[in-house]
Amino acid sequence: MIEFVPTDEGTGHAPVVVCEVCHHRIKSATDGSVAWDFDAKPMVALFAHKRCFHALIRGHPGWGSEDLDAFFIYLLQNTGLALRPWKKKEPRQRRQRR
Numbered sequence: 001m002i003e004f005v006p007t008d009e010g011t012g013h014a015p016v017v018v019c020e021v022c023h024h025r026i027k028s029a030t031d032g033s034v035a036w037d038f039d040a041k042p043m044v045a046l047f048a049h050k051r052c053f054h055a056l057i058r059g060h061p062g063w064g065s066e067d068l069d070a071f072f073i074y075l076l077q078n079t080g081l082a083l084r085p086w087k088k089k090e091p092r093q094r095r096q097r098r
Ligand SMILES: [Zn+2]
Pocket: 019, 020, 021, 022, 023, 024, 048, 049, 051, 052
């Protein structure tokens, strides 16, 4: 699930992904997976660490799944946010004195 938790600085709250199995934060998208039940209405995204994933889907052989990093790329695309590569700033040209 996605929860809002206090920031480390204590200045506010930030959204994080929490594992449905162990209830700890998934700190890296490459360490997580998402699963959903094709028969559920609505189909809800369920998040888990990769080490917890088999416990999540145990007994549900027909569920869909995706790596968490790919899931977030699809989510960004489906919400209209474009992924743009970082643009390297060009150094300013200095005016040459004559
Ligand atoms: Zn977990």
